[in-house]
Amino acid sequence: xxxxxxxxxxxLTTSPSIPSTTVENAALIDIDEGLLMSxxxxxxxxxxxxxxxxxxxRISRDATQVLFNSLWQLPVEQVEGNYLITLxxxxxxxxxxKPVPKKKPLTKWxxxxxxxxxxxxxxSRMVYDEASGEYKPRWGYKRANDDTKQWLIxxxxxxxxxxxxxxxxxxxxKERVAKNELHRLRNIARAQKVKVPGVGxxxxxxxxxxxxxxxxxxxxxxxxxxxxxxEKLPKEKPSxxxxxKRKFEPSIGNLMKEKEKQLQMLEINAKKIPTIDVxxxxxxxxxxxxxxxxxxxxxxxxxxxxxxxxxxxLGGEKVRKGGGNKKTRGKRRL
Amino acid sequence: MQRIVKPKTQQxxxxxxxxxxKIIENTKNTLFFKGxxxxxxxxxVLKEWHLLKKPYATMFSKKNTTRPFEDQSSVEFFxxxxxxxxxxxxxxxxxxxxxxxxxxxxxxxxxxxxxxxxDKFISLHEIVGPKSATGIKPCxxxxxxxxxxxxxxxxxxxxxxxFFRGANAEKISLNGLEHVISVTAVSxxxxxxxxxxxxxxxxxxxxxxxxxxxxxxxxLSIRRTRLASDDLFKRALKKAELAxxxxxxxISRDDLGNKLGRIHMSTQNFGKLQARKLKGLKRKPTKxxxxxxxxxxxxxxxxxDEEMSES
Numbered sequence: 001x002x003x004x005x006x007x008x009x010x011x012l013t014t015s016p017s018i019p020s021t022t023v024e025n026a027a028l029i030d031i032d033e034g035l036l037m038s039x040x041x042x043x044x045x046x047x048x049x050x051x052x053x054x055x056x057x058r059i060s061r062d063a064t065q066v067l068f069n070s071l072w073q074l075p076v077e078q079v080e081g082n083y084l085i086t087l088x089x090x091x092x093x094x095x096x097x098k099p100v101p102k103k104k105p106l107t108k109w110x111x112x113x114x115x116x117x118x119x120x121x122x123x124s125r126m127v128y129d130e131a132s133g134e135y136k137p138r139w140g141y142k143r144a145n146d147d148t149k150q151w152l153i154x155x156x157x158x159x160x161x162x163x164x165x166x167x168x169x170x171x172x173x174k175e176r177v178a179k180n181e182l183h184r185l186r187n188i189a190r191a192q193k194v195k196v197p198g199v200g201x202x203x204x205x206x207x208x209x210x211x212x213x214x215x216x217x218x219x220x221x222x223x224x225x226x227x228x229x230x231e232k233l234p235k236e237k238p239s240x241x242x243x244x245k246r247k248f249e250p251s252i253g254n255l256m257k258e259k260e261k262q263l264q265m266l267e268i269n270a271k272k273i274p275t276i277d278v279x280x281x282x283x284x285x286x287x288x289x290x291x292x293x294x295x296x297x298x299x300x301x302x303x304x305x306x307x308x309x310x311x312x313x314l315g316g317e318k319v320r321k322g323g324g325n326k327k328t329r330g331k332r333r334l
Numbered sequence: 335m336q337r338i339v340k341p342k343t344q345q346x347x348x349x350x351x352x353x354x355x356k357i358i359e360n361t362k363n364t365l366f367f368k369g370x371x372x373x374x375x376x377x378x379v380l381k382e383w384h385l386l387k388k389p390y391a392t393m394f395s396k397k398n399t400t401r402p403f404e405d406q407s408s409v410e411f412f413x414x415x416x417x418x419x420x421x422x423x424x425x426x427x428x429x430x431x432x433x434x435x436x437x438x439x440x441x442x443x444x445x446x447x448x449x450x451x452x453d454k455f456i457s458l459h460e461i462v463g464p465k466s467a468t469g470i471k472p473c474x475x476x477x478x479x480x481x482x483x484x485x486x487x488x489x490x491x492x493x494x495x496x497f498f499r500g501a502n503a504e505k506i507s508l509n510g511l512e513h514v515i516s517v518t519a520v521s522x523x524x525x526x527x528x529x530x531x532x533x534x535x536x537x538x539x540x541x542x543x544x545x546x547x548x549x550x551x552x553x554l555s556i557r558r559t560r561l562a563s564d565d566l567f568k569r570a571l572k573k574a575e576l577a578x579x580x581x582x583x584x585i586s587r588d589d590l591g592n593k594l595g596r597i598h599m600s601t602q603n604f605g606k607l608q609a610r611k612l613k614g615l616k617r618k619p620t621k622x623x624x625x626x627x628x629x630x631x632x633x634x635x636x637x638x639d640e641e642m643s644e645s
Contacts, residue, residue: 095570
């Protein structure tokens with residue numbers, strides 16, 4: 001056996017017919033396996049000028065050989081007849097194409113739900129349709145309990161008998177859609193911190209007295225001259241929905257009065273005691289109680305007992321992420 | 335960016351989603367486009383690099399009278415249309431003959447841009463011999479101390495690597511390593527060569543590498559540069575906190591490495607199965623309902639018979 005091995009070795013080393021994979025000056029060649037990149041150096045400039053092409057090819061060949069030597073050392077897996085290697089992470093820092101995505105800002109409802117602890121309930125996609133006795137999608141084409149496909153609508157007892165119930169339904173739907181769109185736009189404006197003017201009135205199902213007086217105030221101002229020439233009704237009270245105009249004291253006037261005012265202001269500020277919003281405080285207390293109860297009922301799933309030990313062993317040290325750190329930056333080349 | 339106008343179709347929505355910033359980014363696309371005047375050499379260079387960079391490349395074939403170094407807005411517009419963040423622009427003028435601009439963008443704005451003059455060009459078609467397959471991830475060789483001389487040259491090297499590196503793949507096939515792009519810089523001149531890899535037997539598991547010219551070959555000289563400020567470049571380098579990858583449902587692999595997919599189907603109705611069509615078996619449309627009933631009855635009877643015999 002031993003003699004055979006030596007013979008093979010001698011053939012491999014001595015015979016020039018079998019080319020080898022070793023490269024001269026391999027230590028000078030840098031490789032970045034993640035990028036499939038290798039960097040060589042040009043040694044002899046004089047030779048390079050004389051026969052550029054051959055030198056270029058030789059340099060590239062050596063660098064590629066070194067790269068292949070290290071790539072073939074990586075663990076190989078076979079998938080459908082192909083030999084796959086998993087490339088290590090790229091050493092070089094390359095810029096991104098687009099910035100790191102930011103978290104989407106919460107909508108007003110989402111924020112409210114979060115504060116209240118309201119969770120989304122998953123609804124099933126298929127719903128039982130009583131008319132056909134089958135399960136049908138909750139929404140969309142061929143949906144269950146479709147009220148747009150009804151050919152007959154019963155007139156409600158207290159409704160106007162000559163009112164078109166179909167048209168009523170359609171306008172109600174259109175208004176709901178418009179309201180939704182408005183809220184969507186408002187949420188976008190909120191997310192971008194843009195101030196948008198009020199839109200006056202949005203349609204509601206059951207308008208209240210407040211709603212009516214608000215509508216009156218809006219109608220009052222909806223002229224080209226912003227309500228300057230709108231006539232008032234005989235016994236009309238000033239609207240509580242219009243903003244107040246600021247009024248200033250005359251700049252030259254009673255000095256005593258001014259002094260009094262300033263002193264009063266100072267006194268108020270000195271006495272100021274933080275007021276307690278009772279409803280807010282009680283709500284918070286209630287929520288806290290509820291939370292503690294639920295935690296008692298079941299231990300939280302996020303940190304199972306097995307992991308706790310490991311985390312403690314790590315010492316709770318914060319793992320550093322890429323960027324920023326000068327020490328790691330030094331290892332990576334630009 | 336949050337859009338105000340909602341996409342009207344699912345397809346439109348998906349197309350916009352594709353363009354949005356992602357945590358794990360897609361391969362950078364490259365846009366190839368021409369200036370107002372181009373020489374034969376420049377168009378050929380654009381065409382052949384487009385060929386090598388496929389399928390992550392788009393070619394605009396019409397002329398565009400723009401000068402990227404004077405006004406970047408048109409570059410930003412074109413690249414946003416093609417959703418690409420790398421570009422190669424070719425033009426030809428008396429002052430700058432055979433001009434090529436290679437650049438990249440970050441967040442829709444030009445980050446780095448370098449202008450090259452093509453001193454020598456050998457086409458892919460001039461060199462006889464087999465070529466490597468298209469869409470293959472190339473190996474890169476960067477040689478010469480020129481690239482390490484100063485920060486500007488380092489950045490140029492970074493740009494060229496970004497431009498040539500191909501798809502960002504995690505796993506590659508060893509058989510697929512058959513293309514080498516060699517970039518050598520000696521005293522201001524940049525020599526770009528494309529080689530095909532020949533894997534020879536070496537007596538070991540690792541093959542002996544031999545290279546064969548494939549083309550295109552370019553000798554470039556650097557003209558103007560416009561590199562991003564360190565501040566902006568640093569911002570572009572920021573890495574995202576990796577999110578947990580979404581688990582792919584219903585796809586699994588067995589021990590032999592075969593890919594298995596699970597599909598959910600409703601139970602098949604054998605009554606409606608279409609067997610061979612024969613004229614004699616054709617039903618008459620009027621009596622079809624009665625016959626169905628008959629068929630059902632007969633099947634029921636059979637079942638009863640079987641049960642009887644078993645008991």
